[in-house]
Amino acid sequence: MSSSQYVHERTGAPAVENAGSGMPRGGARRRKPRYARSGGCMRRLLPQALVVTFLAGGTTAFVAEDKAIELSVDGRPRILHTYADDVTELLADEGLRVGAHDVVAPASGTALTSGDEVVVRYGRPVWLTLDGHRRAVWTTARTVDGALGQLGVRAEGAHLSTSRSQRIGRAGLTLHVRTERSVTIMADGRVRTVRTNAATVREAVEQAGVTLRGQDTTSVPPGSFPRDGQTVTVLRVTGSREVREERIPFPVRRVDDPTVFRGTEVVEQSGQPGLRRISYALRTVNGVRQKPRLLRDEVVRAPRTRVVKVGTKPRPGSVRGADHLDWRALAACESGGRPDAVDASGTYGGLYQFDTRTWHSLGGSGRPQDAPAEEQTYRAKKLYVRRGASPWPHCGSRLHG
The missing domain is CATH 1.10.530.10 (Lysozyme)
Incomplete structure (x- = not known):
């Protein structure tokens, strides 16, 4: 279709096949006008020609604003046509909202030209516990493996609470990571160094082939998190309990009695010693006897006071x-x-x-x-x-x- 035809279809004016031919649309021949009237006809066609020329130029501009853009959202690309001038307008037209933790490339506000590629990656929250330390982080990676790479976490030999291929949704996920560490275990006169991702010192000791028995313990709390380069000493502990009984001396109370001659003392109530029972914990650590530790001190029998009457009556x-x-x-x-x-x-x-x-x-x-x-x-x-x-x-x- 010619420009004039596009205009006529939109305006409803008759199409002009050949302005100089004088042939009507539909093939019917029209009488050739006389020369005297030809000037008037030209005057009538001139405004129409100007309109056709103007509209034809507008169509060219309208087509020029249409851009072919490749838009990739979280790794899913598609080709779209848009009249948006920049990235911000494109995202708004597509109903895509981005926040502080999201990535847009090129940046918002960048002007667009046909053939450009726009990438949107949404941020995902990850509640990460790394070697016993918990923190909240954000990542645009869509898998656990990608998130570990973005966060700079060494995953080789590490223990993960979920698989590395696990996908991370927009809602995020909780992830526990224990990296591989070097721990030195000193036990029974031997030194053993192991590479471990154990959660506790006790686990690391067992991985070194050392068994804790009875009251055995370690130089750091067995339930604590083992650190890289840490040295742990195993303490072989044997213990027993000792119970001792001690007499508690009875007190003496002297009471003046005017019915008893002076210089005379009469025992009104005999005294009785009390009894105290003391329990101690005895420990030997790596063959060295430790200071006894008091466990319990109880009075089994309270002492009974001795009462003595002291005479104050003058002697006869x-x-x-x-x-x-x-x-x-x-x-x-x-x-x-x-x-x-x-x-x-x-x-x-x-x-x-x-x-x-x-x-x-x-x-x-x-x-x-x-x-x-x-x-x-x-x-x-x-x-x-x-x-x-x-x-x-x-x-x-x-x-x-």
């Missing part, structure tokens, strides 16, 4: 009618001269073998065998004044020599 004078008697001879006969003597039945006690009831009737307190010898003699003289020598039927005669 002599007992009239009894001072001249031989009290030493009577005491030797009754108790062998021992103030704390007690008979086999436990009924009588002291120098003069008082029973408790008689002792208390004479003003004594506690047990007679616990009182000083002077007090016992004083009470015996008082008893003699009351009843004579009858309380001592077998030894009473000794009083008179």
Whole structure:
């Protein structure tokens, strides 16, 4: 179709096959106009010719703005025709949004010409734990292998939580990587160096052919992450437990008692030692005995306080009618001269073998065998004044020599 034909189809004006022929469209011959009217016809055709020329030039400009561009989005290329002037306009026309972590080449705003290639690579978040350190990174790679290359992670000999061919979606993924490291293990007098991607020191030790038994441990925590170039010493530990029992001395409490003669002490409550049980952990590390470690210290039995009555009562004078008697001879006969003597039945006690009831009737307190010898003699003289020598039927005669 000629330019004039394109114009006529759009404007609806009759097509002109040959402006000078005077032939009507459709082949019907038209009368040749007279010369006098030919000027008027030319005047009518001139504006139409100008319009045809103008529109023909516009078509040429319209065609010139159409560009063939190769657009690749995340590795998927396609050819498209666009009237966009630059990369930014092209992306907007295609509904492609890009962010700070995405890559566009050439850069946004770059002018376009037909035949250009525009590449868009979307960023993908990766939550990476590398040798125990966790961080969030971004990558435009579409596989784990590509991401490791972009991030500069040495993957040879490394342990990966997923395969290297695993694709990374726009939502990203979580990735754990343990690179291969050199670790030196010192155990049982030998040195072993291993290349390992173990997650813990314990695993690295086992990979070196060393077994930890019982209480064995390492110079660094067995559960810690092994570092490149690290030296780990295996500690062979044997241990036992020791329990010791110790006596706890009982305290003594002294109480003044006005009913007991001065210089006299009476034990009101006997004391009893307590008992403490102490547990220790004993360890030997690589044959060297360590300082015992206290595990537990418990009181098994609390001590019982000893209570002593201290006499404050003024000591009595002599007992009239009894001072001249031989009290030493009577005491030797009754108790062998021992103030704390007690008979086999436990009924009588002291120098003069008082029973408790008689002792208390004479003003004594506690047990007679616990009182000083002077007090016992004083009470015996008082008893003699009351009843004579009858309380001592077998030894009473000794009083008179």
